[in-house]
Amino acid sequence: MAEQFVGKASEFKDGERQIIRIGEDEIGVFRHQGEFYAYSNFCLHQGGPACEGLTIARVIEPLREDKTSMGLHFSETDMNFVCPWHGYEYDMKTGAHIADPRVKLRKYDIVRKGDEVYVVA
Amino acid sequence: MSSPKASTRTKAAAKAADVKSGARKPVAAKAKSAKAAAKPSLKEASTKKAPAQVDPSPAQKAAFLKAMAAGVKLDSAASRALVKKKGSPFAATQEAVNAPAPAPKVEVLRRIPAPAAIIDTPESKTALALAALIEKAIDSGDLGKVQPHAQQALVAALCKLYAAHAEAGERFNILGQRSATVAATDVMVVCGALLKAVDLQVFELGMWQSWSSG
Structure with a gap:
């Protein structure tokens, strides 16, 4: 595992993304709310370009005390990205599938050295 | 005169005397003695020195190692066992395998820009605040907070605004990402109510859509 220079944070x-190739790995590097995240670009469902689809706030359905629905809303804190092939949805911060958190995209560590951003791959 | 019986006896006796003296030997006996002469005795074999072993030349050694390396998988236990000393042709191959692989290069395949920045006008801010207020009222279950006359004013204004944008060629998804938070049933109820409000039938909407790009 070596640190690979991806680009300058500035x-x-x-909200921008970069799809990069390091050796045989294809990686999606996200910048979301100032933080960097990097995941494998191969969807766990059927190998689609998981990191290239829509980014959308998580849809939540709060319940009242009597367990009735308060309707569907966008989360103000959680962001997801969606595989454009079949809509597999992953959490931006963890890479875990929304419906089944046991299913996770391979996550790559990000190292920042000043303004430079590196992916550990 | 001697009898024939007596003559045969004398011939046999003469043959026996020849064998004893060694002048005449039977064929089987000859073969046995030849073998015994060729084969050294046990004593002789134990004292006889083996021919001296000659060390192979460096070129022969190199050729041998090359031949071995050709059939041995690199970086395996067998290949490591083959490497006795540095400088041998196989050691060179093994060193090449053990050498750290060159760092892979980073290749940028695609750059996906951030979604277009939202321009917040004072009117947009007010509309967003109003939308949040209405959503809050729905969540609380108190539907009377926004009275029908207020809803009518809002829906009418939004209809005109969206249509004006569409006529100006500024088409956009009417719900955008918020379509994830609106149920299909809600959309059908509102669409039906809108058509009824202006006395339109569903087939008229179908005709309109088939004639226009709307």
């Missing part, structure tokens, strides 16, 4: 806008 050139990486918030």
Whole structure:
């Protein structure tokens, strides 16, 4: 495992993504709310480009005390990204599948050295 | 005169005397003695020295190692056992295998820009605050907080605003990502109510859609 230079943080806008290839690995690098996240770009469902689909706030359904629904809302804290092939949805911070958190995309560590961003791969 | 019986006896006696003296030997006996002469005795064999072993030349050693390396999988226990000393042709191959692989290069395949920045006008901010207020009222279950006349005003204004944008060529998804929070049933109820409010039938909507790009 070696640190691979991806780019400069100052050139990486918030909400922007980069799909990079390191050796045989294809990796999606996200910048979300100032933090960097990197995941394998191969969807666990059927190998689609998991990191290239829609990014969307998580849809939540709060319940009242009597367990009736308060309707569907967007979460103000959690963001997901969706595989464009069949809609497998993953959590931006953990790479875990929304419906089954045991299923996780391979996560790559990010190292920041000043303005430089590295992926450990 | 001697009898024929007596003559045969004398011939046999003469043959026996020849064998004893060694002048004449039977064929089987000859073969046995030849073998005994060729084969050294046990004593002789134990004292006889083996021919001296000659060390193979460096070129022969190298050729042998090359031949071995050709059939041995690199970086295996067998290959490691083959490497006796540095400088042998196999050691060179093994060193090449053990050498750290060159660092893979980072190749940028695609750059996906951030979604277009939202321009917040004062009117948009007010509309968003109003939307949040309405959602809160629905969540609380107190539907009377937004009275029908207020809803009518809002729906009418939004209909006009969206249609004006569409006519100006600024088409956008009417719900956008919020479509995830609106149930299909809600959409059908509202669409039906809108058509009824302006006395339109569903087939008229179908005709409109088939004639236009709307």
